[in-house]
Amino acid sequence: MKQAELQKLVEEISLQYFGLPFLHKATFNPRLRTTGGRYLTKSHHLEFNLKSYEQYGIEELVQIIKHELCHYHLHLQEKGYQHKDREFKECLKRTGGCRYSKPVAKSKERPYRYQLVCQKCGQTYLRKYKINPKHYRCGRCRGTLKMNQIYLTTRKNDG
Ligand SMILES: [Zn+2]
Ligand SMILES: [Zn+2]
Incomplete structure (x- = not known):
């Protein structure tokens, strides 16, 4: 329009x-x-x-x-x-006007780029931002965490 x-x-x-x-x-x-x-x-x-x-x-x-x-x-x-x-x-x-307008979605939601894996129990956690895994412990068993980067495949028609 x-x-x-x-x-x-x-x-x-x-x-x-x-x-x-x-x-x-x-x-x-x-x-x-x-x-x-x-x-x-x-x-x-x-x-x-x-x-x-x-x-x-x-x-x-x-x-x-x-x-x-x-x-x-x-x-x-x-x-x-x-x-x-x-x-x-x-x-x-x-x-017939609306009381509130419907919320408009943000054009781009930040994707999860990092995965933390517990070295003891295998529990995984997703993160959008890079963190230092040494500063955190597994929420389930207190085991140490290892971070993997998630490689995103982008489609041409996205956006
Ligand atoms: Zn108003
Ligand atoms: Zn664990």
Whole structure:
């Protein structure tokens, strides 16, 4: 989805569900990490997370837009526009906005790269970061540990 399409979508939802025009800018902000969107009280602009759309589809994005538009319109009307406010909660209910946006997954979860093997009982432990095995003992039998590196096979189409 392009910026211009997002702007148009926000304007349409604003008219259809709020009966009021959206007169500011709606953009995708790539720096938004875990949240689906946000309302900037100073500029009145809205920012959205493209990953919410990519991971959950248009329904999720529409719900987030409604949520942010509740902040937007209530703030401009000098009504209770914060999450705790009764007017905000009522606005979400009325328009079908989501209470919370679904969490967006981090683009790359760090894989396990190291395996610790107990020299006594054979118990294995996985680690994402390199550690000094001499500083640790087996949690099961207190035996000494040996570290093996796990060689990851990367697929070409990953990422
Ligand atoms: Zn909010
Ligand atoms: Zn052990």
